[in-house]
Amino acid sequence: MRRLYFLAPDTTTAQAIVDDLLRARITWRHIHVLANHSVGLERLPEASLLQRSDVVRALERGVTFGGVTGALVGLVALAFPPANLDIAGGTVVLLTLAGAVFGAWTAAMIGVDEPNTRLARFRGAIGDGQLLVMADVPGSREAEIEESIAQHIPRADVEGAEATSPIFP
Numbered sequence: 001m002r003r004l005y006f007l008a009p010d011t012t013t014a015q016a017i018v019d020d021l022l023r024a025r026i027t028w029r030h031i032h033v034l035a036n037h038s039v040g041l042e043r044l045p046e047a048s049l050l051q052r053s054d055v056v057r058a059l060e061r062g063v064t065f066g067g068v069t070g071a072l073v074g075l076v077a078l079a080f081p082p083a084n085l086d087i088a089g090g091t092v093v094l095l096t097l098a099g100a101v102f103g104a105w106t107a108a109m110i111g112v113d114e115p116n117t118r119l120a121r122f123r124g125a126i127g128d129g130q131l132l133v134m135a136d137v138p139g140s141r142e143a144e145i146e147e148s149i150a151q152h153i154p155r156a157d158v159e160g161a162e163a164t165s166p167i168f169p
Contacts, residue, residue: 031135053115054115063103078092
């Protein structure tokens, strides 16, 4: 799947883009609209927390750093066991998993409050009142859908594409 980005100057244009995407058989759950707080999104698929925040990237980092830290702590405990305790390989695995879970949890709590870094290039336009329409489409249909939007809705700015996250589509 690829995520396409379109900037719409107003809600009417954003609605036209969404309608065109629906006619192209892109399902409602694969379309996300992001706007500033002053723009109403009554009939548009509003972007969820996963699209607005940096929680996915934070989870990836948290699992990685937490797992590595847990593994290191487990290896140190294996090499230098505390007094009267027998440390085995299972302890290292357990500490690695515990570190990954703890890292994911703490990083997710932080990432929820951070704006999505992938959308940094659109912050100015969104702040100016434009709407960002994101559509997750099959890679094989990317060019077809971009062309269709550009042809039918000339006021829409096609802003490119990128791969969607493997964790959350």
